[in-house]
Each structure stands twice: as C-alpha cells, then as structure tokens.
Amino acid sequence: MAGYFYRRCVKCGKKYIIDKHIRNCSCSAEGLLPFQYPEVNWDNYPDPKYKDSVWRFHEILPLRDLENAIELGIKKVPLIKCKNIAQAFGLTEVYVKMDSMQPTETFKDREAFMTFSRLKEMGYNELVGASTGDSGISHCRGAGISGMGLHMFVPNNARARWEELYNRLISSNGKVNYDCVQLHYSGVTFDEAIAAAYDFARKMDLPLEYWFYNQIRIEGMKTMGLEVLEDLGRIPDWYVQGLGSGTGIFSFWKGCMEVYGQSPNLGGIQPAGCAPMVLASRGLVDGTVGTRVVPVLDTYVLGIGIPKIFESYPHLCRIGVTFEDVFEGGKKTELKEFPRLLELFHADGIPHGKAGLESLAALAGVEKLAQKGLIGPEQTVVIGCTGRMRLDVPELEKELE
Numbered sequence: 001m002a003g004y005f006y007r008r009c010v011k012c013g014k015k016y017i018i019d020k021h022i023r024n025c026s027c028s029a030e031g032l033l034p035f036q037y038p039e040v041n042w043d044n045y046p047d048p049k050y051k052d053s054v055w056r057f058h059e060i061l062p063l064r065d066l067e068n069a070i071e072l073g074i075k076k077v078p079l080i081k082c083k084n085i086a087q088a089f090g091l092t093e094v095y096v097k098m099d100s101m102q103p104t105e106t107f108k109d110r111e112a113f114m115t116f117s118r119l120k121e122m123g124y125n126e127l128v129g130a131s132t133g134d135s136g137i138s139h140c141r142g143a144g145i146s147g148m149g150l151h152m153f154v155p156n157n158a159r160a161r162w163e164e165l166y167n168r169l170i171s172s173n174g175k176v177n178y179d180c181v182q183l184h185y186s187g188v189t190f191d192e193a194i195a196a197a198y199d200f201a202r203k204m205d206l207p208l209e210y211w212f213y214n215q216i217r218i219e220g221m222k223t224m225g226l227e228v229l230e231d232l233g234r235i236p237d238w239y240v241q242g243l244g245s246g247t248g249i250f251s252f253w254k255g256c257m258e259v260y261g262q263s264p265n266l267g268g269i270q271p272a273g274c275a276p277m278v279l280a281s282r283g284l285v286d287g288t289v290g291t292r293v294v295p296v297l298d299t300y301v302l303g304i305g306i307p308k309i310f311e312s313y314p315h316l317c318r319i320g321v322t323f324e325d326v327f328e329g330g331k332k333t334e335l336k337e338f339p340r341l342l343e344l345f346h347a348d349g350i351p352h353g354k355a356g357l358e359s360l361a362a363l364a365g366v367e368k369l370a371q372k373g374l375i376g377p378e379q380t381v382v383i384g385c386t387g388r389m390r391l392d393v394p395e396l397e398k399e400l401e
Ligand SMILES: [Zn+2]
Pocket: 009, 010, 011, 012, 013, 014, 025, 026, 027, 028, 031
C-alpha cells in the first residue's frame, strides 16, 4: 500500500512512525533511521500512471499522500553501455549512469524532490541547508519551484564558485522566483558554515537538511539505482562511485535490497590525495567518526574531498563497501590521468562537459579493481556519473578542451 512506511533504528531496532524531521534515534548519535516499507504493492511498481517521472517509484518512497508530491522534473537519464571502457579494462559489461544530465547537472537534484515533498507533507514550509555547491544549488532550485523558504549557509571559501553556480541557476529559468531563498555566507570553511546552520536551525526550530543522516535525501537519491535496476532488469555485480559522504552508494544499495533483496558489490573510490575512509579501512588511521585524518588535501577532486572520517563510515562498512583509492601521487598524477580517462568516456559517447572529476575517479577505481581481480572479467559494472565538470580547476581547462 503506497504511503505506509516507518523508520527503524539500525542500532536498537526502535520503530518511529512520527511525522517529524528527526536526524537519529534517541539511543545514540549513530542510530541511523532508514525508512522501511513493509506493505509494498509490487504490482503497482513502477506505477505506469506516472510515466517517466520519479514518482513512478512511489511504492518505496516516503510520502504518505501523493497529493504532496512536488515535481522537480527529475529525468530518467541514460544508462550508457561502454564498449571501449570494457575492452580497455578487460571487462565485458560496463555501464555509466548519466546523472549529470539532471536539471542542475548533478544527481543532487534527486535529493531535492524528495526532501521538499516530504518536508511539505510534514507541515514544514521552511528549511535550513548548508552547502559549498551542487547539493545547495539543487535545493535552491527545489525551493524556487515549490515556493518553500530555504536558508542556505555557504562558507566563504566556496563563495566565488557558489555565486557562479547560483547566478547560472537563477538565469536558467526566468519564470522561477528565488525570493524564497536566503543566502547566509557564514564562516570560512564548510565545517563553520554547518555549525552556523545548525545553530540557526535550532534557534528557529526548522529542519536542517544536510548529508548522510537525512534519510529523506537518501530515499530521493535511491531513484537513480531504481532506474538502473529498471533498465538492467537485475542487480549489477558491481556499483562503483566516487565516495564523498556516501549517500549515493548507500542509497543504491538500499534500492537493490528493497527490490531484489540482494546487494551488489559496492566500490567507493576516493582520490589518494584525500582518502580518509580508504586509510581507515586499511587500519592506517583512526576510524573514529569526526577525526580529521588528511591534514593537507592533494587533489582536484574536491566534490568528494572530505578530509575527515565522515559519519557515514560505520554504515558503509556495515553494508560491505570496498574502499579503494586512485591517483596515487595526488594532483600531479591526476593531471596526467584525467585526459586519458576523459578520452575513454568520450569514446563511449559520454558528452563533453558531462563527466565530472568524481566520475573520472570512479572510472579509475573500476580500472584498479579490475586489475586487482576484484571485479571479474565477466561481471557487470555500473559507474555512477554523478555530476558536472567542476569549473574551478583552471590548471585543467586547457587539458580538457
Ligand atoms: Zn536506536
């Protein structure tokens, strides 16, 4: 039955049916509360009434009443079969899921449609966010279209890039009014902006929409995996993605578990110049959540460059993610490797400007996992192409033209 779901703590098993925005279980800060759907009508999945809209998956999305569904125009994007990449890596079947073709050119748009719909359903008409770019832009677009108020906290070290992306957003569709978005440039680093957003949300009693523990966002992101399953008609042997906070990988896993009751192998790829979870998985650094383990970042892949052990880490371990690093030698190696990897993408028809650096890291990760024999030659691999080419790498522009 559409609309029936609850949340259950992964630590103590406590069940939550309340319609309130909560981050974690009362038992502990690590008490993640994923959504559970005990009464799915699989005959109605996907629901043909919704055609290609992501709402066709509503049987396993957290909305009680579809009247509250906000349509942000999330598209069904291509799953491209990559013969050249497969051949180059000694594999048979490699696919790339093109989420860089979403409205704001990143897979973060999938988080926004679910977040705004569910928060609206719970009676909120305002929320707080913190971002350095992609995710924040997706949420600003969601606010503009839904008319809900959004307080977005942006750190000053990301201000130039933010302004460029934001100006592009507001000029992309003159019919959408962004007066409901209030930008707060706060602090220097992302951590400082988050702290300010947290205080503000608490003071104003508003939901803070941010990263891994927001399970509404995970559910929206899950639709990327559901589309892959729809196209393949089965789970792939591997899903590989650049690993920042891990929402993409976690949500892909969750979709597979819900539809097929089975998990693919999961590859989480970080650039060696900032690979805290890889180091922790090898026992080389302390894996305690919150510990900063990378003093200086040596990577251009900043979209996934989180220098500390992120709160998702224990949960990614729990679902069996294989952590791998690429571009050993840092920025120098990246500059050498990016053009070759990009060439591989282009040879398989992935358009110029539609494969971001995070996706290049994922591609390099597939190559490494295949070389190590972890991905077998007959196995099916899906790579998540999660976002646009970042614009703030001037050293690369010439190389990538
Ligand atoms: Zn609990």
